[in-house]
Amino acid sequence: MKCCRSRERPRGENVYVCQSAPDRSPPAVLSCRATPCRVARPAARGAAMHRKHILAGALALAGVTTAQAEDTGDADTEITKLDRLLISEGRTPVEAEKSGRAHTVIPGETLQQNRVRYVADALRMVPGVAVSRTGAYGGLTQLRMRGAEGNHVLVMIDGIEMNETSSGEFDFGSLLVDDIERIEVLRGPQSAFWGSNATAGVINIITKRGERNGFSTSIRSEAGTDGTWLGGLSMRGGGENYDVALSGLLRNTGGFNVSDYGTERDGDRNATMNGRFTVDLTPALSVDGTLRYVDRKSDLDAQDYGWGSPTYGQVLDTDDQVASRELFGSLGATHVAFDGALTQRLRFTGSDTFRENFAGGALTSSNSGARYNGLYQATWEFDTPSLLEARHRLTGGYEWERETFLPSHLTNKLARNTNSFVGEYRGEFLDQVSLNAALRRDDNDAFSDVTTYSLSAAWRIPGTDTRLHASLGTGVTNPTFFEQFGYLPTQFVGNPGLLPEESFGWDVGVEQGFFGGMLVVDLTYFNQDLTNEIATSYAGPLPTPVNLGGRSERQGVEVAATVDLFNGFTATATYTYTDATEQTVAGGPRLVEVRRPKHSGSLNTAYNFYDNRARVFGEVVFNGEMLDLDFSTFPSSRVRLKPYTVVNVGGSFRFNETVEGFARIENLFDEEYEDVLGYNTQGLVAFFGLKGSF
Known part of the structure; x- marks a missing residue:
């Protein structure tokens, strides 16, 4: 058994004890990965029990259920289960208990154990998140956070921005759960760290790395009563100074008819490949x-916009399809000097997306978009023991980004560039108070320049199981290419003079442990506004986007509670209250925003038994009443969508060290509901499969 140290604490107090050979991540992230490592800490100042409770609080804030871990440590070594979970909530990672921002961490182990197939379904269990899927799996799936728009949430996978250049948002319909290490959900304005589109929050997904000094292979297959079949292969390995991971997944879903008309089933085919490597050239x-590649083709049912048609605005049973190919890649280097005090990072990322739309088998339109990004940042860490026992971390960085977009009706590619400068300070005081501040300047060549900022703090009250956290900041969302330059004959014309949407938000919360950490509750209040909101105006000869003069307002409460009875039973419950309104002109009337339920919640329970070889689980997702737009009238009118509750159950059994069987039933009570008006949703369906690990 070997030891590895955290480069985030080069002079630190903690000793990391690895269950296997050390598996080093890039120094800017974590030198000893969270999954295989556990922490052995000195019980200085009676802090051991306190920090254990803080860990439970971090998991409660995460709003997810985790299985009880097996104890494989030496009898003579005092080991505390993983209480140093790092999250990427700024320019540098921070331990979850020291973050002042509302966040959720979903471990990949939980996704695997609950047999979650799409990331969007896992995010339904997170407080502050609302998901809207247009019918079948593979259909357009939008995610809204704290009542904001879909393009106000930035999505990252392994450090690469996934939001499309055309729409500014990410379609979660393409994102399968495959070899994910963890999902970080960061709520509140984050543009000072991440730039445009991080107005309401960030979904940061980290995939699994390779295994140092070893090799493993995993194969799984699955079938479903809706005509689904799946095949997946994952390989991870490495040597003393390198690791490599490669995975592939092919899923074909027969689907169902999302329209109230006809009988045609709307399915989806998705092939996803993902790979990553790390090499230590020197210590x-x-x-x-x-490298990530996604190839998918999804069946669609289109809405009827033929003026005068008796089915105008309704979803018809059409033979439409959308096909897309997405390629993402990155290459980076990290250098550590002065005994870990100085860390420098250089990174380049790129993405290319090509999309085709078909109607009746004929190609109707297509578009391609690309994004290239270059980053350099340096972090200096130092301590001032005589001044509040403080630790400080200063970071400065520069980013360059170029985005391009080419729709099929144009011959010249559209392009825009952004140069960004960012600074961050992170401090820890008296081993109980954590502060974070950031400032960013974006110089845009296609629209106005923007400055954003962020502040946050957390206080772990000594001698208690209480943690206070608060944050405030600004966010920005740039106009999309389509909003600036789009053109549809007789239907739409873009507006190159649009201003970026801007937002200010804050939140404050308290996390409290009870009964020695068996129950932990986190309560957060949030408040956020939006100005310069972009909407379509019908005042001119053609509809065109404009910046509204009013102010959108969003406020609410997020609650997460976790129970761990330490006997194999765990449970997590979440509840969110959201009050989101929009205003088209300053001083004008306020309208409740569509597809934002005022009340939503979830319950997730699991029980491990039979020496952890068997597991059963249950999930309940509640979505309260919400409004949507009815396009069968002109102008469109607002209608109410009824509340719904969906129950999922499942289980797994490990036959031996190699083979595991699993099953999952979704929508157990065959609930009929709509996320989007006019689009049917999946009824009762069952899945079962096998997984082999070698």
Whole structure:
């Protein structure tokens, strides 16, 4: 058994004890990965029990259920289960208990154990998140956070921005759960760290890395009563100074008819491949890279916009399809100097997306978009023991980004560039108070320049199981290419003079442990506004986007509670109250925003037994009443969508060290509901499969 140290604490107090050979991540992230490592800490100042409770609080805030871990440590070594979970909530990672921002961490182990197939379904269990899927799996799936728009949430996978250049948002319909290490959900304005589109929050997904000094292979297959079949292969390995991971997944879903008309089933085919590597060239210098490819084709049912048609605005049973190919890659280097005090990062990322739309088998339109990003940042860490026992971390960085977009009706590619400068300070005081501040300047060549900022703090009250957290900041969302330059004959014309949407938000919360950490509750209040909101105006000869003069307002409460009875039973419950309104002109009337339920919640329970070889679980997702737009009238009118509750159950059994069987039933009570008006949703369906690990 070997030891590895955290480069985030080069002079630190903690000793990391690895269950296997050390598996080093890039120094800017974590030198000893969270999954295989556990922490052995000195019980200084009676802090051991206190920090254990803080860990439970971090998991409660995460709003997810985790299985009880097996104890494989030496009898003579005092080991505390993983209480140093790092999250990427800024320019540098921070331990979850020291973050002042509302966040949720979903471990990949939980996704695997609950047999979640789409990331969007896992995010339904997170407080502050609302998901809207247009019918079948593979259909357009939008995610809204704290009542904001879909393009106000930035989505990252392994450090690469996934939001499309055309719409500014990410379609979660393409994102399968495959080899994910963890999902970080960061709520509140984050543009000071991440730039445009991080107005309401960030979904940061980290995939699994390779295994140092070893090799493993995993194969799984699955079938479903809706005509689904799946095949997946994952390989991870490495040597003393490198690791490699490669995975592939092919899923074909027969689907169902999302329209109230006809009988045609709307299915989806999705092939996803993902790979990454890390090589330590020297003890101080490492390079890493990622590559991701997605090829999918989804059946659609289109809405009827033929003026005068008796079915105008309704979803018809059409033979429409959308096909897309997405390629993402990155290459980076990290150098550590002065005994870990100085960390420098250099990274380049790129993405290319090509999309085709078909009607009746004929190609009707297509578009392609690309994004290239270059980043350099340096972090200096130092301590001032005589001044509040403080630790400080200063970071400065520069980012360059170029985005391009080419729709099929144009011959010249559209392009825009952004140069960004960012600074961050992170401090820890008296081993109980954590502060974070950031400032960012975006210089845009296609619209106005923007400055954003962020502040946050957390206080772990000594001698208690209480943690206070608060944050405030600004966010920005740039106009999309289609909003600036789009053109549809007789239907739409873009507006190159649009201003970026801007937002200010804050939240404050308290996390409290009870009964020695068996129950932990987190309560957060949030408040956020939006100005310069972009909407379509019908005042001119053609509809065109404009910046509204009013102010959208969003406020609410997020609650997460976790129970761990330490006997194999765990449960997590969440509840969110959201009050989201929009205003088209300053001083004008306020309208409740569509597809934002005022009340939503979830319950997730699990029980491990039979020496952890068997597991059963249950999930309940509640979505309260909400409004949507009815396009069968002109102008469109607002209608109410009824509340719904969906129950999922499942289980797994490990036959031996190699083979595991699993099953999952979704929508157990065959609930009929709509996320989007006019689009049917999946009824009762069952899935079962096998997984082999070698």
